[in-house]
Every structure is written in structure tokens, then in C-alpha cells.
Amino acid sequence: MRALALNLGITDKPNQAHKTHQEPIPYLGGLAIVLGSVGVTYSSTFLSDFTRQTFLLASTIILPAILMAIIGLVDDIKQLSPWPRFFAQNVLALIASMGLIVTDTLGSPFGFPAIDFVITMLWLVGITNSINFFDNIDGGASGAIAICSFALTVIAISNGQFLIAAMSAVLTGSTLGFLVWNKPPARIYMGDSGALFLGILVATLTIRLDSKAELGNFGIFIPIFLLAIPILDTSVAVIKRISRGVSPFQGGKDHLSHRLMRRGLKKQSAVVSLWLASAFFSTLAIVLSRFESINKDATIIIGAFVWFLLFAFFLKTKDQN
Numbered sequence: 001m002r003a004l005a006l007n008l009g010i011t012d013k014p015n016q017a018h019k020t021h022q023e024p025i026p027y028l029g030g031l032a033i034v035l036g037s038v039g040v041t042y043s044s045t046f047l048s049d050f051t052r053q054t055f056l057l058a059s060t061i062i063l064p065a066i067l068m069a070i071i072g073l074v075d076d077i078k079q080l081s082p083w084p085r086f087f088a089q090n091v092l093a094l095i096a097s098m099g100l101i102v103t104d105t106l107g108s109p110f111g112f113p114a115i116d117f118v119i120t121m122l123w124l125v126g127i128t129n130s131i132n133f134f135d136n137i138d139g140g141a142s143g144a145i146a147i148c149s150f151a152l153t154v155i156a157i158s159n160g161q162f163l164i165a166a167m168s169a170v171l172t173g174s175t176l177g178f179l180v181w182n183k184p185p186a187r188i189y190m191g192d193s194g195a196l197f198l199g200i201l202v203a204t205l206t207i208r209l210d211s212k213a214e215l216g217n218f219g220i221f222i223p224i225f226l227l228a229i230p231i232l233d234t235s236v237a238v239i240k241r242i243s244r245g246v247s248p249f250q251g252g253k254d255h256l257s258h259r260l261m262r263r264g265l266k267k268q269s270a271v272v273s274l275w276l277a278s279a280f281f282s283t284l285a286i287v288l289s290r291f292e293s294i295n296k297d298a299t300i301i302i303g304a305f306v307w308f309l310l311f312a313f314f315l316k317t318k319d320q321n
Contacts, residue, residue, distance in 0.1 A: 030194020072192030082249035131199030151282035
């Protein structure tokens with residue numbers, strides 16, 4: 001995919017102020033993630049106790065992600081403006097949300113279809129864009145998704161949700177494989193095709209995770225903790241952009257990675273810091289889901305306290321001059 005992107009001229013050129021690389025970096029890494037993930041998922045579906053139900057359940061997760069990747073691929077090639085892309089994302093999230101509600105595969109529904117639908121759609125759109133926003137430094141998004149999806153695999157196995165566990169394991173493998181090429185200094189980018197694919201895929205897997213039976217209302221914190229750092233990144237960037245009177249979709253050096261580097265960290269150290277933060281919250285999610293003897297209230301309070309502490313820290317970090 002790297003060779004193909006270079007031959008076709010599908011590269012991320014350092015032609016905007018918020019770009020941190022010096023030379024054009026090929027896109028289409030996301031297409032490799034898509035082909036690998038989809039190929040392994042459907043191959044294993046057919047080779048291991050294939051049933052029509054398993055195929056359909058896997059397809060309800062995979063097909064929206066493929067369509068989202070196509071939107072991203074068009075954007076990578078044609079450079080779409082933000083609003084048409086955002087509109088297309090919302091239409092696709094609308095369809096995916098309806099599918100989750102109609103098939104009754106929402107992990108922890110609130111019991112009111114209208115509320116379930118609104119929350120599901122907001123989660124799918126929000127997390128998809130959060131992952132896209134978070135893909136702003138070499139290895140940042142791919143490493144964080146690998147950590148999150150590994151934790152999701154562990155939690156899903158303990159819950160007996162083996163389809164979710166298997167697809168999360170595939171997601172872990174694909175992002176780790178891509179990370180070999182995407183770690184600093186990156187030799188290829190995932191582009192919007194990869195970020196949007198990973199975003200809606202991890203959003204769907206986390207919201208289909210059924211932890212409410214064991215944890216009651218605590219179950220809602222599992223997906224939030226798993227994706228706490230991308231959510232933090234988006235929250236800080238959007239608030240800062242709105243405070244400056246610019247569009248939330250306008251690129252800028254106001255993400256967590258940029259703020260860490262303005263604090264004096266090198267790019268590699270900033271990436272590792274974000275990985276460690278993701279690992280911390282993912283560990284909290286595992287602890288919350290698996291260890292009955294752990295005080296659930298204390299675990300949630302610790303997680304929330306650390307999140308808001310980081311939020312205040314990054315919010316106070318100076319913006320780019």
C-alpha cells in the first residue's frame with residue numbers, strides 16, 4: 001500500500017501549518033488495515049463453526065466500517081471539505097444505530113428505544129471523529145486502538161461474548177501490524193480511511209459489549225474508560241478551537257500530542273505518554289469488569305479524577321503562537 005500510494009501520488013504533504021512532518025508521507029495504510037481486518041474476520045468466520053447467524057452478526061459490525069472507510073478513502077484522494085464528510089458520517093451512523101436497535105444487539109440499552117437510538121448515534125459519530133482527530137502524531141491512534149482493543153478482548157472473553165472478543169483480537173493484531181510502519185518516524189499514514197474505519201469499528205464493538213448484567217449502571221463506564229484518551233483529546237481540541245472562534249473541524253496544533261511537545265517532550269516520548277495513559281484507563285476498565293472484590297465506586301472515582309486532572313492540565317497548556 002505504501003508503494004501504491006507513492007506511485008499514485010496519494011500522500012500527506014506538509015503544506016499546512018498544523019503538519020509536523022517535513023516530507024510527503026504516503027496514505028493508504030488505512031486500506032491495508034481494512035483489507036487485513038476484513039479478510040481475517042470473514043475467513044475465520046467461514047473456517048470456524050460457520051453459521052448464518054454468526055456471519056450476519058459479524059457483517060452488522062464490519063459493513064458499516066467498510067462504508068465509513070470508503071468515505072475516508074475518497075477524502076484521502078479528493079480532500080473533501082469537512083461538512084460533506086461529516087454529513088456522510090451521520091447518515092451512516094444513523095443506519096448503523098438503527099441496525100443495532102432493530103437487531104437488539106446493543107450491549108447495555110436504557111430500555112427506551114428513542115433514548116437508545118440517540119445515545120448510540122452520538123456515540124458512533126463522536127468516537128469515529130475522536131479517533132480521526134486523535135490520528136495526529138506518528139503511532140498515536142494506532143497504538144491507542146491496539147491497547148483499547150486488547151483490553152476489550154479480555155473483557156469480552158470474561159463476559160462470554162466471543163464474537164466481540166474475536167473481532168477485538170483481529171483489531172488488536174491489525175493495529176499492531178500497522179504500528180510497525182506507523183511508529184515514529186512514520187513510513188505510512190492510515191489516513192481518514194483507516195481512522196474512520198477504526199473509529200466506527202471500535203465504537204460499535206464497545207457499545208455492543210454487554211456489561212450491565214454484571215455491573216449494573218457501572219457498565220456504562222467500561223467503554224468510556226477504554227476510549228478515555230481519544231475522548232480527552234477531542235474535548236480539549238474542540239473547546240480550544242471554539243474559544244478561539246474557529247471551526248472544530250479546522251486542523252491545528254492543539255491536540256494532546258502537540259501540547260506535550262510544547263511542554264518539552266520529544267515526539268517519541270509524547271506518543272509513549274499517550275500509550276501509557278490509554279493503558280491506565282484500559283486497565284481500569286478491565287479491573288471494573290473482572291474483579292468483583294474491587295470497590296466499583298472507588299475505581300470510577302479514581303478514573304474520573306485522573307481524567308479531569310489531565311483535562312485541566314492540557315487545557316492550561318499554552319496554545320500554539
